[in-house]
Amino acid sequence: MSFSKILTRWYSVNKRNLPWRETKNPYFIWLSEIILQQTQVKQGLPYYEAFITKFPTVFDLAKADESEVLKLWQGLGYYSRARNLHFTAKYVVDELNGAFPNTYKELLKLKGVGDYTASAIASICYDESTAVVDGNVYRVLSRCFGIDTPINSTSGIKEFKALAQELIDTKDPATFNQAIMEFGATQCRPKNPDCMFCQFQEKCIAYNEGKVDTLPVKLKKLKVKQRYFNFLVFLSEDKQTVLEKREGKGIWQNLYQFPLIETEKSLEYDAFLKLVKTHPYLKNKTFELRQYNNAPKVHKLSHQHLNTTFWTVTTESVENGIPFENITDYPVPILIGKFIEGFGGF
DNA sequence: AAAGCGGGGTC
DNA sequence: GACCCAGCTTT
Numbered sequence: 001m002s003f004s005k006i007l008t009r010w011y012s013v014n015k016r017n018l019p020w021r022e023t024k025n026p027y028f029i030w031l032s033e034i035i036l037q038q039t040q041v042k043q044g045l046p047y048y049e050a051f052i053t054k055f056p057t058v059f060d061l062a063k064a065d066e067s068e069v070l071k072l073w074q075g076l077g078y079y080s081r082a083r084n085l086h087f088t089a090k091y092v093v094d095e096l097n098g099a100f101p102n103t104y105k106e107l108l109k110l111k112g113v114g115d116y117t118a119s120a121i122a123s124i125c126y127d128e129s130t131a132v133v134d135g136n137v138y139r140v141l142s143r144c145f146g147i148d149t150p151i152n153s154t155s156g157i158k159e160f161k162a163l164a165q166e167l168i169d170t171k172d173p174a175t176f177n178q179a180i181m182e183f184g185a186t187q188c189r190p191k192n193p194d195c196m197f198c199q200f201q202e203k204c205i206a207y208n209e210g211k212v213d214t215l216p217v218k219l220k221k222l223k224v225k226q227r228y229f230n231f232l233v234f235l236s237e238d239k240q241t242v243l244e245k246r247e248g249k250g251i252w253q254n255l256y257q258f259p260l261i262e263t264e265k266s267l268e269y270d271a272f273l274k275l276v277k278t279h280p281y282l283k284n285k286t287f288e289l290r291q292y293n294n295a296p297k298v299h300k301l302s303h304q305h306l307n308t309t310f311w312t313v314t315t316e317s318v319e320n321g322i323p324f325e326n327i328t329d330y331p332v333p334i335l336i337g338k339f340i341e342g343f344g345g346f
Numbered sequence: 347a348a349a350g351c352g353g354g355g356t357c
Numbered sequence: 358g359a360c361c362c363a364g365c366t367t368t
Contacts, residue, residue: 036363043354077352114365134363181363190361191357301352334353
């Protein structure tokens with residue numbers, strides 16, 4: 001039996017019921033695919049529900065402010081996805097009258113849509129025979145065909161795309177693409193794959209040569225940078241605080257945060273007090289400084305560890321403040337969100 | 347070709 | 358701790 005036949009037969013029995021599998025509407029498919037980039041179904045699902053509820057059509061999404069979109073995205077990470085999502089919604093509405101492109105080639109031109117997402121939308125919505133290659137597909141193909149080319153090398157990317165394109169069921173590319181991803185997600189898992197009940201047991205090279213645990217091959221590991229964040233949580237007599245929008249490059253672009261002082265290392269109370277006394281935020285001001293968390297809280301991003309201390313700064317008044325009770329209106333990194341939740345307020 | 351970009355989950 | 362996740366963009 002062919003690879004495709006075994007796979008789609010497995011899928012017909014084992015597929016999960018997921019809301020985006022009930023539609024071919026390109027808006028819903030596009031939205032789900034952006035949410036699911038580098039994100040597990042379990043984590044993305046509630047966000048998908050929230051987005052289709054608040055923004056039932058691409059027109060609704062296009063009309064929103066970017067901050068509203070980021071607020072709804074809060075906690076999901078990789079916030080460029082949300083910014084690009086909003087940008088593309090506006091583009092589709094303003095330039096394409098709300099109609100999404102209907103070919104792989106045209107979809108690829110949308111901001112935030114790369115090879116994977118263009119292939120997914122083109123196949124699922126328009127039955128175009130373009131193979132998706134995501135983390136699941138790399139794993140399934142590298143194991144089944146015993147390919148040890150690094151999946152994040154230029155040659156590996158080409159090789160796996162070509163193989164997937166060769167294997168795809170041109171009669172039903174939508175089902176094939178979803179089946180191979182589902183198979184990777186639930187059966188051919190990274191750890192503890194279910195080889196005992198696998199339909200590919202006979203032909204899987206990794207299984208038959210004992211290489212399941214060493215495939216796929218991935219190059220290098222990134223080194224984690226240590227950073228030291230100090231957030232100033234202003235508390236004024238009229239119950240205001242200060243939030244600033246993160247501009248420019250780097251993490252959390254366009255999200256809000258308490259005024260930040262980044263240091264070279266973690267500082268104790270006395271050293272930090274001395275520092276902030278001369279800092280523009282507090283120079284020549286009267287304030288009372290309190291250290292909220294004794295030991296720095298380590299917030300782990302994939303490439304940075306943020307050693308974070310929150311400091312409350314009680315003052316008579318603040319400039320450019322916002323009522324503390326309105327703080328949850330603003331999109332914030334989850335690190336800030338968790339602090340606010342635990343802190344409560346005045 | 348390599349780096350930058352989140353947060354949650356698993357082992 | 359290390360690794361992974363329905364990847365994309367920028368340098």
